[in-house]
Each structure stands twice: as C-alpha cells, then as structure tokens.
Amino acid sequence: xxxxxxxxxxxxxxxxxxxxxxxxxxxxxxxxxxxxxxxxxxxxxxxxxxxxxxxxxxxxxxxxxxxxxxxxxxxxxxxxxxxxxxxxxxxxxxxxxxxxxxxxxxxxxxxxxxxxxxxxxxxxxxxxxxxxxxxxxxxxxxxxxxxxxxxxxxxxxxxxxxxxxxxxxxxxxxxxxxxxxxxxxxxxxxxxxxxxxxxxxxxxxxxxxxxxxxxxxxxxxxxxxxxxxxxxxxxxxxxxxxxxxxxxxxxxxxxxxxxxxxxxxxxxxxxxxxxxxxxxxxxxxxxxxxxxxxxxxxxxxxxxxxxxxxxxxxxxxxxxxxxxxxxxxxxxxxxxxxxxxxxxxxxxxxxxxxxxxxxxxxxxxxxxxxxxxxxxxxxxxxxxxxxxxxxxxxxxxxxxxxxxxxxxxxxxxxxxxxxxxxxxxxxxxxxxxxxxxxxxxxxxxxxxxxxxxxxxxxxxxxxxxxxxxxxxxxxxxxxxxxxxxxxxxxxxxxxxxxxxxxxxxxxxxxxxxxxxxxxxxxxxxxxxxxxxxxxxxxxxxxxxxxxxxxxxxxxxxxxxxxxxxxxxxxxxxxxxxxxxxxxxxxxxxxxxxxxxxxxxxxxxxxxxxxxxxxxxxxxxxxxxxxxxxxxxxxxxx
Amino acid sequence: xxxxxxxxxxxxxxxxxxxxxxxxxxxxxxxxxxxxxxxxxxxxxxxxxxxxxxxxxxxxxxxxxxxxxxxxxxxxxxxxxxxxxxxxxxxxxxxxxxxxxxxxxxxxxxxxxxxxxxxxxxxxxxxxxxxxxxxxxxxxxxxxxxxxxxxxxxxxxxxxxxxxxxxxxxxxxxxxxxxxxxxxxxxxxxxxxxxxxxxxxxxxxxxxxxxxxxxxxxxxxxxxxxxxxxxxxxxxxxxxxxxxxxxxxxxxxx
Ligand SMILES: Cc1cc2nc3c(=O)[nH]c(=O)nc-3n(C[C@H](O)[C@H](O)[C@H](O)COP(=O)(O)OP(=O)(O)OC[C@H]3O[C@@H](n4cnc5c(N)ncnc54)[C@H](O)[C@@H]3O)c2cc1C
Ligand code: SF4
Ligand code: FES
Numbered sequence: 001x002x003x004x005x006x007x008x009x010x011x012x013x014x015x016x017x018x019x020x021x022x023x024x025x026x027x028x029x030x031x032x033x034x035x036x037x038x039x040x041x042x043x044x045x046x047x048x049x050x051x052x053x054x055x056x057x058x059x060x061x062x063x064x065x066x067x068x069x070x071x072x073x074x075x076x077x078x079x080x081x082x083x084x085x086x087x088x089x090x091x092x093x094x095x096x097x098x099x100x101x102x103x104x105x106x107x108x109x110x111x112x113x114x115x116x117x118x119x120x121x122x123x124x125x126x127x128x129x130x131x132x133x134x135x136x137x138x139x140x141x142x143x144x145x146x147x148x149x150x151x152x153x154x155x156x157x158x159x160x161x162x163x164x165x166x167x168x169x170x171x172x173x174x175x176x177x178x179x180x181x182x183x184x185x186x187x188x189x190x191x192x193x194x195x196x197x198x199x200x201x202x203x204x205x206x207x208x209x210x211x212x213x214x215x216x217x218x219x220x221x222x223x224x225x226x227x228x229x230x231x232x233x234x235x236x237x238x239x240x241x242x243x244x245x246x247x248x249x250x251x252x253x254x255x256x257x258x259x260x261x262x263x264x265x266x267x268x269x270x271x272x273x274x275x276x277x278x279x280x281x282x283x284x285x286x287x288x289x290x291x292x293x294x295x296x297x298x299x300x301x302x303x304x305x306x307x308x309x310x311x312x313x314x315x316x317x318x319x320x321x322x323x324x325x326x327x328x329x330x331x332x333x334x335x336x337x338x339x340x341x342x343x344x345x346x347x348x349x350x351x352x353x354x355x356x357x358x359x360x361x362x363x364x365x366x367x368x369x370x371x372x373x374x375x376x377x378x379x380x381x382x383x384x385x386x387x388x389x390x391x392x393x394x395x396x397x398x399x400x401x402x403x404x405x406x407x408x409x410x411x412x413x414x415x416x417x418x419x420x421x422x423x424x425x426x427x428x429x430x431x432x433x434x435x436x437x438x439x440x441x442x443x444x445x446x447x448x449x450x451x452x453x454x455x456x457x458x459x460x461x462x463x464x465x466x467x468x469x470x471x472x473x474x475x476x477x478x479x480x481x482x483x484x485x486x487x488x489x490x491x492x493x494x495x496x497x498x499x500x501x502x503x504x505x506x507x508x509x510x511x512x513x514x515x516x517x518x519x520x521x522x523x524x525x526x527x528x529x530x531x532x533x534x535x536x537x538x539x540x541x542x543x544x545x546x547x548x549x550x551x552x553x554x555x556x557x558x559x560x561x562x563x564x565x566x567x568x569x570x571x572x573x574x575x576x577x578x579x580x581x582x583x584x585x586x587x588x589x590x591x592x593x594x595x596x597x598x599x600x601x602x603x604x605x606x607x608x609x610x611x612x613x614x615x616x617x618x619x620x621x622x623x624x625x626x627x628x629x630x631x632x633x634x635x636x637x
Numbered sequence: 638x639x640x641x642x643x644x645x646x647x648x649x650x651x652x653x654x655x656x657x658x659x660x661x662x663x664x665x666x667x668x669x670x671x672x673x674x675x676x677x678x679x680x681x682x683x684x685x686x687x688x689x690x691x692x693x694x695x696x697x698x699x700x701x702x703x704x705x706x707x708x709x710x711x712x713x714x715x716x717x718x719x720x721x722x723x724x725x726x727x728x729x730x731x732x733x734x735x736x737x738x739x740x741x742x743x744x745x746x747x748x749x750x751x752x753x754x755x756x757x758x759x760x761x762x763x764x765x766x767x768x769x770x771x772x773x774x775x776x777x778x779x780x781x782x783x784x785x786x787x788x789x790x791x792x793x794x795x796x797x798x799x800x801x802x803x804x805x806x807x808x809x810x811x812x813x814x815x816x817x818x819x820x821x822x823x824x825x826x827x828x829x830x831x832x833x834x835x836x837x838x839x840x841x842x843x844x845x846x847x848x849x850x851x852x853x854x855x856x857x858x859x860x861x862x863x864x865x866x867x868x869x870x871x872x873x874x875x876x877x878x879x880x881x882x883x884x885x886x887x888x889x890x891x
Binding site: 050051065066067068074075124125126127130131133135136139140142161164171172173175176179187210239240274276277279380386450453495499500548549552 | 755
C-alpha cells in the first residue's frame with residue numbers, strides 16, 4: 001500500500017493556510033449530526049474533546065483514570081515551547097521549525113513540523129485566556145526560559161508544574177462542554193479494540209473498569225489520544241497506567257505503526273535504587289539551565305562530592321560541547337552519562353549516576369532565586385532521596401521518558417485507516433528520532449486545539465455518512481475477540497505475577513533496545529521476548545474475575561500487548577541500519593561517538609503493517625523529503 | 638542508609654458498595670525503607686497473588702504526587718502523617734520496625750465506595766463542571782501578553798492552582814466539606830483578570846453544586862489545610878466567601 005502523507009503543495013509557510021482553505025467545511029447545523037469518539041484525556045484528548053464540542057460535534061470521551069484531569073500529561077514539569085520571541089533573542093517560527101527538525105535528527109516530516117511551529121503561538125494565547133497561571137516577570141509579562149537543546153528562551157512555564165496547569169486548562173474547557181451536554185465523559189474505561197466497518201473506523205469496544213462490563217460505542221470517527229508506550233521498559237517516567245494497548249489494538253486492526261524503535265531516554269532522572277521500584281521520577285531538564293553535570297576525574301573515586309576538589313572533577317558536557325554545554329539535546333546528554341558510568345566514573349551506591357550540581361548557581365543567584373525556579377523539584381528530590389539538593393549535588397541517571405514512534409498519520413493526523421485519527425504522543429508525526437524538551441506539550445495541544453478541529457471536518461464532509469450502530473456484526477466480532485482474550489488470561493492460573501513478567505520484559509528492552517543497541521543484542525532480545533511471551537501465556541497468574549474492579553487483569557492485558565509490541569520495536573530497530581537521535585546502533589557512530597545517519601538509505605519513516613499473529617509485519621516506507629532544511633550531521637560542539 | 642523493616646497492616650477490605658467491609662491483617666516483611674508506601678503495597682499484593690488471595694485494590698497512577706489519583710487514610714491521617722505529601726510520595730523511612738499501620742479509604746458521603754481502598758470521587762469533577770473554568774472557546778484569543786498580570790497575583794493564583802483534586806481535604810474534614818478544593822479553583826480564577834468577569838457567578842454555582850452533591854458545610858475546622866498534600870491555604874476559603882457574598886449581592890441587584 002502506498003503511503004500518501006497528503007502534504008499540501010506550495011511553499012512550506014503557506015501550506016497550512018492553503019490546506020485550511022481547501023478543506024471542506026461542515027455546515028454548522030450538520031455538526032451536531034456527527035458523533036466523535038475521543039480516547040484519552042491528556043493534553044491531546046482534552047483539548048480535542050473541548051474544541052470539537054465547542055464546534056458542535058457530539059463528543060464521547062474515554063479515559064482510564066477516575067477523572068480526566070489525571071491523565072499522564074499532568075506530570076509534565078518543565079514547560080511548553082512557542083515561537084513568540086518575547087525575549088527578543090532571535091526566535092521565530094522558522095527557527096523553532098528548524099530546531100525541531102534538526103533536534104529530531106532529520107527524521108520528521110517537514111510540513112508537519114512547520115505547522116506545529118506556526119500554531120505554537122496560538123496555544124500560549126489560548127492557555128492564558130483560560131486562566132493558566134504561567135510564570136511572570138516583575139513587569140507582569142510572561143516569563144520565558146531556555147530549555148534542553150535550545151539557544152533561545154522560548155519555553156513558557158508554570159513553576160515546575162506546567163503539564164498540570166495546561167492539562168487543567170484543557171480539562172476545564174472540557175468540563176464546560178460536559179456541563180453544556182456536548183461532551184459525554186466515560187472515565188474508568190479502557191478501550192480494547194477499534195471497530196472497523198467497510199475499512200472505516202466506526203467505534204470502539206471498551207471495558208468498564210469498575211463493573212468489568214464490555215461496552216460498545218459507535219461514532220462517525222475515532223480519535224486516539226492515548227499517549228506513549230514508554231512503559232514497555234517497565235521502569236520509566238510514565239504514569240503506571242500508560243500503555244500501548246489502544247495503539248497496538250488499532251495496529252492489529254490495520255493501522256500502521258511508525259518508527260516504534262524511536263524512544264527517548266531522558267538524562268535527568270532519579271537513579272534506580274531497588275528491585276521493588278515501580279517507576280522512575282524525572283527531574284525536569286530545566287534543571288540543566290542552572291545545574292552543572294559532572295563526575296570525578298578518576299575512576300572509582302568514592303569520596304563525598306564536597307571532598308572532591310574542582311580540579312578533580314570532570315564537567316564532561318561542558319568539556320565536550322563548549323557551545324551547548326549542559327544544554328545539549330537529551331540523547332546526547334544521556335549517552336554521555338552512560339558512557340561515564342560505563343568507564344567506571346559513575347557515583348552513588350550503584351555507580352549508575354552522575355552529579356547535577358547547583359552550588360555555582362546558588363552562589364551566583366542566591367538560594368531564593370533557585371528555590372523560586374525549582375523549589376518543588378528540589379522538594380521532590382529530597383522526599384525520594386532523603387538528601388538536601390541545596391547542600392549536596394543531586395544524583396541523576398537517564399531513564400525512558402518519551403516515545404517518538406507511534407501510529408502513522410498523514411498531514412491531517414489521520415492514520416491509514418480512514419476515520420481513525422491519532423493525536424499527541426500516540427502518533428509519530430513531529431519529533432523524528434528525538435524530541436526536544438518542551439515540545440510534547442506543544443504538540444499535544446497543537447493537535448487537539450488547532451489541527452484536528454479543521455482536518456476532521458475534511459474527512460466527515462468527504463465521506464458518505466454510514467450510520468453504523470453497535471448492533472453491527474463488526475461490534476460482535478470485536479467484543480468476542482476482547483472477551484476471549486480476557487477469559488484466556490484468567491484461565492491460565494500460573495505461577496508468576498503480571499509485574500514479574502513486565503519487569504523481565506523491561507530488563508530485556510533496557511539492555512538491548514535502550515540507549516545503545518547492537519545487531520547481535522537486538523537479535524538475541526527478539527528470541528528472549530518470544531520465549532517470555534510464550535511463558536506468559538502458560539504461566540501468568542491473574543487473580544480474581546472479569547466482572548469486577550480487577551486491577552491485576554487490567555495490567556495483564558497491557559503487559560500482554562507490550563510483550564508483542566516489544567518485538568515490533570526490535571524488528572524496527574534491526575531494520576534501521578543507521579543511528580539517528582534516540583536510536584543508537586553502536587555499529588554506526590562517528591569518531592566522536594555521535595549518531596551516524598545514513599541518509600541515502602534511511603531517510604524515511606518506517607511504517608509497519610500487522611499481517612497476523614506470530615507473523616513478520618510488513619514494511620512500508622514513507623520517504624522523507626527535505627526541501628527547506630539542509631541535511632547535516634548534528635553537531636552541538 | 639537503606640534498611641529493612643517488618644510491619645503489621647490492618648487494611649480495609651470491601652468487595653463493593655453493598656458489602657459492609659472489614660479490616661484484615663497482613664504482614665509486610667523485609668520492607669526497604671527506601672520504598673514508597675505504594676511500593677510497599679505492591680509487595681504485599683504480589684504475595685497475596687502468589688498465595689491465591691485477592692490483592693488489595695487501591696488507586697494510583699503518576700506516583701509522583703501530581704495526578705491526585707492515590708490517597709488513603711493511614712493511621713487516621715489522609716495521605717499519612719508527613720506534611721505536604723501524597724501517599725505515593727510517603728516513604729517507608731517514616732515508619733519503624735514493628736509498627737502496626739491502619740489503612741482505610743477516604744470516607745465521605747459524596748465519595749461512593751468502589752472496592753477496598755478505591756472510592757468514587759467524580760463529585761469533584763461535577764463541582765468543576767458547575768463553573769471551574771473561564772468561558773472561552775478555542776481560537777481567537779488575543780496576544781498572551783496583552784494583559785499584564787502582576788507577578789504576586791500570578792504567584793497567588795498558582796498557589797491555588799496547584800490543587801491535585803485528590804479529595805484528602807474532604808476525607809479529613811469532620812463535615813466532609815469540599816470547601817478547600819472548591820475555593821482553590823474559585824481563587825485561582827478570581828485572582829486572574831481572565832477569570833474575574835465570572836468570579837461571583839462561578840463561586841455561587843460551584844458552592845451550590847457542592848452542597849447538592851452531599852458535601853458538608855465548612856465550619857472552620859482547618860483539618861483540610863493540615864492534610865492537604867499541596868498545602869493549599871484556607872485563605873482561599875476566605876476569598877471564596879468574599880466572592881460568594883458578592884454573588885448574593887449581584888443576584889439581588891439584577
Ligand atoms: C515526567 C514527565 C515530564 C514531562 N515533561 C514535559 C515537559 O516539560 N514538556 C513537554 O513538552 N513534555 C513533557 N513530557 C512529555 C509529555 O508530558 C507527554 O508527551 C504528553 O503529555 C502526552 O500527552 P498525550 O495527550 O499524548 O497523552 P497522555 O497525557 O499520556 O494521555 C493519555 C490518555 O489516554 C488515556 N488512555 C490510554 N490508553 C487508553 C485506553 N486503552 N483506553 C482508554 N483511555 C486510554 C489515558 O487515560 C489518558 O487519559 C513529560 C513527560 C513525563 C513522563
Ligand atoms: S485542596 Fe488539597 S487536599 Fe483538597 S483536593 Fe486539592 S490538593 Fe487534595
Ligand atoms: S499516584 Fe499520582 S498523586 Fe499519588
């Protein structure tokens with residue numbers, strides 16, 4: 001099947017305007033005749049639900065948590081980018097576009113990224129109008145800071161809780177539409193299948209997580225905003241319920257999965273400290289603005305940090321990358337931290353940590369200033385580590401944080417299954433092989449507030465209205481498949497817990513498909529996952545039954561999907577015989593250990609099609625064309 | 638330094654809203670003091686699963702103190718005794734070897750029981766639906782810097798906006814009032830110029846809805862402030878009361 005990204009013609013700066021003009025409009029009176037299902041209430045789903053309802057569509061929105069306000073987006077800390085250029089430091093739409101394409105190591109689609117940069121300013125205006133208390137300067141203007149990988153200050157923030165505030169803004173807008181009767185909210189539901197009728201997405205099958213009932217919901221279009229799949233690694237900075245299930249089940253229904261091996265490791269997380277650990281905590285990378293990263297110059301130096309004199313410290317990022325210093329992109333910072341630990345310079349009890357030191361910043365600006373900027377992060381660190389970061393340097397280590405891969409979508413954010421749209425982290429579209437800091441919030445809200453409300457109209461007007469009801473046989477089949485899967489899991493009654501399998505899978509993924517990959521390791525990991533999956537279906541123990549609030553069963557379903565999806569990531573990683581961004585294959589590196597791309601052979605999106613259980617997926621290629629940005633070797637020296 | 642402790646847990650078990658519920662005793666052994674409270678429950682649940690018993694149901698998601706999904710009453714205190722801490726951020730280093738810990742759900746008339754430690758807090762969403770927003774549609778907003786907001790005002794609004802909607806204030810209040818929660822949203826929006834036009838009406842509608850949902854009245858017990866993991870101040874309640882009085886005045890004058 002040919003992958004047509006449907007990129008509009010014309011110069012890049014005019015594509016979106018032109019496309020919006022060319023898209024057919026839905027007559028206002030007709031909008032109320034269309035039902036739209038939105039799965040997920042993070043920044044993408046929350047903003048999409050509110051905006052579609054405001055336009056007049058009937059929206060049905062689903063989420064796993066007990067309230068839409070709790071979606072994983074809530075935990076984003078650092079900030080959101082926009083090309084406002086308020087600080088007058090040389091930013092522009094073009095620069096944000098350029099930085100994002102380059103930061104993504106030239107594996108993103110130019111037209112999408114340009115549009116993202118274009119609407120970024122509208123997002124900030126919208127959020128301020130909603131009453132989001134962004135940080136302000138003394139004059140009452142919005143404050144900006146620079147953020148990982150950017151040389152301009154374009155990041156807007158609300159203390160260390162930007163995601164929370166943005167999400168509550170979208171949530172409030174959505175609650176307003178719930179009150180108006182235009183959004184019907186279904187919390188504590190897990191979508192377990194997309195229902196496809198005559199090739200078009202026409203509904204979903206979901207499990208009511210309290211009663212266990214399997215529910216059917218029909219609509220004229222389905223919008224997945226179900227977040228990223230970082231939890232395939234078990235330990236990640238994602239919330240516990242973050243999963244691949246929604247996206248993966250859509251994949252099994254024909255939607256292509258793009259670049260699954262593009263995952264992001266975040267350099268500044270609290271290090272792993274025990275096998276019981278259930279998740280990793282991010283320390284926002286805004287900390288790298290003022291914190292300096294270092295390790296002892298000598299291997300095995302286990303003196304306390306304050307006893308190591310300046311001359312015996314290696315500020316390795318500042319040394320290796322003089323112009324970006326501690327602000328190099330995430331993948332570069334992470335790999336360098338790993339490298340230092342691998343050569344025995346790591347610190348802390350496990351040796352898997354480097355220092356992030358605020359002593360100089362506190363001396364320079366005073367403790368008050370630092371507290372004002374990062375107070376809640378320091379507090380969080382102290383709670384977890386029982387150590388005061390105002391006095392001793394923090395210890396940090398990279399952790400899985402974000403997934404650039406996701407369901408393939410065209411310029412309209414529609415997957416190859418007509419009527420199935422994918423927004424936010426769940427799609428693959430804007431970040432290429434590496435995402436810049438503060439750009440995920442921007443993308444989620446861009447997709448939901450400013451892109452989908454236009455593009456979905458184009459689909460709905462251009463498609464004959466088929467009034468599919470939940471009595472359709474496609475719903476029967478979906479429901480049967482879902483119910484059979486659940487019953488099969490409950491019947492196994494084996495010896496190992498779901499978490500136990502999940503942890504094992506996580507170790508395999510982290511060791512072989514994590515920060516650095518090799519062909520041999522990947523091949524080995526593929527076999528290991530196949531074996532683990534086989535064992536899962538014979539030996540997992542899922543207590544309780546289905547007609548109940550059964551959290552073990554919820555997790556079991558998600559882990560079952562991760563066990564299949566992990567293999568897809570590995571297949572993708574093996575197929576991409578180059579290094580780029582977050583995908584680092586040790587065979588392909590520059591002399592300075594940077595990712596070495598192969599633009600002749602891999603300047604494309606790899607989109608995978610499901611061909612049946614246990615069968616090799618089929619590869620589809622979307623070539624990436626760069627007309628506006630010149631392909632160069634990324635350098636942050 | 639990491640060490641391990643042994644604990645006795647008295648955990649509230651309740652099959653569903655119709656079940657009466659009771660405490661059951663469990664032993665949590667070799668618990669690392671670096672674990673969080675929820676990780677300790679994970680360990681207990683793993684053992685229950687292996688022993689062919691039903692694990693304890695409890696809500697959680699972010700495990701970093703921001704989503705507001707977790708929360709139980711631990712030894713009589715919502716989210717446990719540590720100040721400004723959600724249950725997921727409560728670490729076992731605050732307990733001693735041999736301690737007995739009682740764990741119960743958040744109880745309030747407006748929070749229906751679901752199972753064990755999980756309760757239904759959707760009433761809090763309903764309060765927000767009654768007016769916890771600025772009535773703007775997407776699109777066409779003026780430039781974000783067009784209206785200046787003094788830094789102190791933005792800071793105060795942010796203090797209130799930090800509420801995570803966990804419901805601990807309700808569980809801690811002898812009247813099961815949701816005043817702290819409601820006042821946090823009313824304050825945030827009343828302080829900012831964008832929210833001011835609807836401030837009075839918002840206060841009136843949100844408080845009315847709160848009453849209708851079965852939350853109690855505020856009689857200044859201050860338990861809410863003491864237990865709030867985000868240290869939301871009760872000065873927000875005073876601000877809400879001002880808006881509420883304005884609203885009364887306002888509605889008479891039309
Ligand atoms: C700790 C942390 C800090 C971050 N900080 C920043 C930052 O400072 N700046 C930045 O730009 N980005 C940041 N990010 C990334 C950013 O937060 C996420 O990429 C973004 O919020 C994702 O939003 P989303 O709407 O796509 O999905 P999510 O917010 O993950 O929402 C997913 C939604 O889908 C629902 N869902 C999932 N599966 C199902 C299912 N099967 N059925 C029903 N519902 C389902 C969930 O309930 C939820 O409502 C951070 C991420 C983390 C982990
Ligand atoms: S006011 Fe505090 S205790 Fe009450 S819901 Fe908000 S954060 Fe929780
Ligand atoms: S689990 Fe999110 S606040 Fe505790």
